[in-house]
Amino acid sequence: MSQLQDKFGRRFHYLRMSVTDVCNFKCTYCLPDGYRPDGRSKFLALSEIENLVAAFSEVGTQKIRITGGEPTLRKDFTDIIRAVADNDKIKTIATTTNGYRLEKHAKEWYDAGLRRINVSVDSLDPKMFYQITGENKFDEVMRGIDAALEAGFERVKINAVLLKGFNDKDLPRFLHWIKHTPIDLRFIELMETGLGRDYFQAHHLAGADIKSQLVEQGWSYDQPAADDGPAQNFSHEDHKGRIGLIMPYEKNFCASCNRLRVSANGKLHLCLFTENGVDLRDLLQHESQRAELVERLHGQLAQKSETHFLHDGITGVTQHLASIGG
Ligand SMILES: Nc1nc2c(ncn2[C@@H]2O[C@H](COP(=O)(O)OP(=O)(O)OP(=O)(O)O)[C@@H](O)[C@H]2O)c(=O)[nH]1
Ligand SMILES: C[S@@+](CC[C@H](N)C(=O)[O-])C[C@H]1O[C@@H](n2cnc3c(N)ncnc32)[C@H](O)[C@@H]1O
Numbered sequence: 540m541s542q543l544q545d546k547f548g549r550r551f552h553y554l555r556m557s558v559t560d561v562c563n564f565k566c567t568y569c570l571p572d573g574y575r576p577d578g579r580s581k582f583l584a585l586s587e588i589e590n591l592v593a594a595f596s597e598v599g600t601q602k603i604r605i606t607g608g609e610p611t612l613r614k615d616f617t618d619i620i621r622a623v624a625d626n627d628k629i630k631t632i633a634t635t636t637n638g639y640r641l642e643k644h645a646k647e648w649y650d651a652g653l654r655r656i657n658v659s660v661d662s663l664d665p666k667m668f669y670q671i672t673g674e675n676k677f678d679e680v681m682r683g684i685d686a687a688l689e690a691g692f693e694r695v696k697i698n699a700v701l702l703k704g705f706n707d708k709d710l711p712r713f714l715h716w717i718k719h720t721p722i723d724l725r726f727i728e729l730m731e732t733g734l735g736r737d738y739f740q741a742h743h744l745a746g747a748d749i750k751s752q753l754v755e756q757g758w759s760y761d762q763p764a765a766d767d768g769p770a771q772n773f774s775h776e777d778h779k780g781r782i783g784l785i786m787p788y789e790k791n792f793c794a795s796c797n798r799l800r801v802s803a804n805g806k807l808h809l810c811l812f813t814e815n816g817v818d819l820r821d822l823l824q825h826e827s828q829r830a831e832l833v834e835r836l837h838g839q840l841a842q843k844s845e846t847h848f849l850h851d852g853i854t855g856v857t858q859h860l861a862s863i864g865g
C-alpha cells in the first residue's frame with residue numbers, strides 16, 4: 540500500500556503514539572491539578588500496539604515517538620519499545636518523557652531499541668522547576684539526562700515551554716548549559732488548550748523574541764533536513780548544543796506537517812487540535828484486520844485540514860496535551 544499523503548501533498552511518515560494518559564507531574568500548562576482518572580480508560584494493550592505499528596509501517600511510517608501522559612509510567616514500557624523495534628520498517632524509535640525514570644532505565648531502554656529521547660525541563664532553577672511542574676525532581680531529571688547521554692542515544696533533546704512570568708528570564712542559564720553539553724534545546728510556545736484563554740493570555744510568550752536575541756548573539760539558522768519537524772533550529776560555533784524554536788502561531792508552521800497521532804485509547808488524530816479522534820481500536824484486535832485498517836487510514840487522510848485553527852481560539856477536543864501526547 541502506498542505512503543499516507545493528504546490533499547495538500549504532505550506525506551506522513553512520523554507517528555506519535557500515546558500509550559497512557561496518566562502522569563505523575565502537575566505542569567501548570569498541562570495538568571495543573573494532576574491526572575484525574577476517568578474510570579473508563581483502558582489503554583492500548585501490547586498486542587494492539589503491535590497491530591497498530593504494523594499497519595502504520597505498511598503506509599510509510601518510519602519514525603515512532605512513544606508519548607503520553609508520562610509514557611514511562613507504563614510497567615511494560617520496555618516491552619513496548621521492543622515491540623516497535625521488532626518491526627524493521629521503523630527506522631527511528633523515540634520517546635518524550637518528563638525524565639523522572641531516566642536515570643535508572645536509560646541503558647535498558649537503549650538496549651531495547653530506543654534511539655532518541657526528548658526530556659521536558661522547563662527551568663534550570665530547581666525552585667522554578669518545582670513551581671512549574673509541581674514536583675521537586677529537578678536533580679533526578681538532570682541525572683537522568685546525564686545517563687541518557689552516557690547510554691549512547693543518537694539524540695537527546697530538551698523541551699522547555701516558554702512561560703511569561705515563570706521561565707522568561709532563564710535564557711542565559713540555558714545557553715550556558717549547552718555551551719559544553721551536546722543537546723538540542725527546544726523552546727516551545729505555549730499553545731492554548733481547554734485550560735482556557737486566561738491562562739494562555741497571561742503566560743504566552745512569542746518565540747520570535749528569543750529568535751531575535753539569538754540572531755543578535757551570533758546564532759545562525761540551520762536549513763532543515765527533509766524529514767525535520769516544525770522546529771526552527773539555530774547553532775553557534777561556541778556552543779556544542781543547538782537551539783530549536785517551535786512556534787505554532789507563526790505563518791506556515793503547518794506547511795511541513797509530517798506527523799499523525801494515535802491516542803492511548805486508540806483514536807487517530809489528524810492534527811494536535813482536531814475536533815474528533817477516529818476510533819481505530821475495533822481494527823487492532825487481529826492481524827487479519829490489517830488491510831481494513833490501512834484502508835481506514837487512507838480514507839481519513841483525505842480529511843486532514845491544512846492547518847490548526849488556534850488563531851481563532853479553536854483548540855479542538857484536546858482538553859490538555861497529556862490526553863494526546865503533545
Ligand atoms: N502544533 C504542533 N505542535 C507540535 C507538533 N509537533 C510537536 N509539537 C510541539 O512540540 C512539543 C515537543 O514535541 P516532541 O515530543 O519533543 O517531538 P518533536 O518536536 O516532534 O521532536 P522531533 O521528533 O525530535 O522533531 C509537542 O509536545 C508539541 O507541544 C505539531 O505537529 N504541531
Ligand atoms: C504532553 S507531554 C507528554 C510527554 C511527557 N510527559 C513530557 O512532559 O515530556 C509532551 C510535551 O508537550 C508539551 N506541552 C504540554 N502542554 C503544552 C502546551 N499547552 N503548549 C505547549 N506545549 C505543551 C510538554 O512540555 C512536553 O514537552
Ligand code: SF4
Pocket residue numbers: 562563564565566569570607608609637659860861
Ligand atoms: S507536560 Fe508531560 S509531565 Fe507535564 S503534566 Fe503534561 S504530561 Fe505530565
Ligand code: SF4
Pocket residue numbers: 769787792793794795796797798809810811812844845846847
Ligand atoms: S498544528 Fe496540526 S496541522 Fe499544524 S503542524 Fe501541528 S499537527 Fe500538523
